Amino acid sequence: MENEIWYQFIIIRDFKKYPVIASILHDFEGEHLAGYVYIDPIKGTNLDIINLFSGNENDANTNKNLVEEKIRAILPFEHFSETNFEIADQQIIQNLNLTIPDYIESYKRENLKPFREEKAYDKFRVAGFPYDIQVLLINNRNTPELIWARVENYDSENKIGISRLIVQPHQNFNLNIDDKLMFKLMEINKSLYPVGIIDNKPAKKWWKFW
Structure with a gap:
């Protein structure tokens, strides 16, 4: 359900198998992505991609932190809702040091x-x-x-x-x-x-x- 992922970190594994996502991130290394789902009042439910990484929950290695490098890559709901995404558990949030970007706060209504x-x-x-x-x-x-x-x-x-x-x-x-x-x-x-x-x-x- 869409409402279960609002304002949550989610993981999309093997993102390069999804053509739209692969085209957006074609210049970056990494196997999987971590992002934060928020609601833009005009553009709707979006995924702000935060981290590209390789490995699994126990041995995740960050390849690219988009927030630290001041890069924004945004996926609208229609492009990430059809993927096999999963809500990130606390272990991978800690391993990847995922934090909610400051600019997301302005979207919280x-x-x-x-x-x-x-x-x-x-x-x-x-x-x-x-x-x-x-x-x-x-x-x-x-x-x-x-x-x-x-x-x-x-x-x-x-x-x-x-x-x-x-x-x-x-x-x-x-x-x-x-x-x-x-x-x-x-x-x-x-x-x-x-x-x-x-x-x-x-x-x-x-x-x-x-």
């Missing part, structure tokens, strides 16, 4: 941790982008429409969040791309939906891009 872990939203997400969900827009003028939005804040007690639209609605809901939209998890026909709160939004200029 503790205020959104309850939202990430709320399973009711899973069917409205797409793999690799845990902060992006489909929000249901409803009013008395249009057909109900699911629209993609990026969550920026969330109240887990009241199941209410603040999001920003990342696409343009097909219908006129007095909403445009990049607008902020409040949503609430509600039950409709015995199913839960994140429903946009739009009743009190003032009318505004609306653009169509097709």
Whole structure:
């Protein structure tokens, strides 16, 4: 499961057998890689490659420490999720002296941790982008429409969040791309939906891009 690897060190063995990873690291020596999984609010779940090494857990030898050499190599979820990765155990973390890079701290959104872990939203997400969900827009003028939005804040007690639209609605809901939209998890026909709160939004200029 994707949520089990967020903010964890993972190991990808024999990384050169994966064409995309091999092409990114073709100038570097090493058999295996160690990296740290984090969530970029815009780019989604990523793997920051930290260390290239040879050997096994008991005799691991670092070939390249990318952080120390100020090199960033990043793999998006779609490229590392299909590999036979494993969560690094404490022994290999210690043997390789793995530490979380300082720059990763800026990506930690503790205020959104309850939202990430709320399973009711899973069917409205797409793999690799845990902060992006489909929000249901409803009013008395249009057909109900699911629209993609990026969550920026969330109240887990009241199941209410603040999001920003990342696409343009097909219908006129007095909403445009990049607008902020409040949503609430509600039950409709015995199913839960994140429903946009739009009743009190003032009318505004609306653009169509097709």
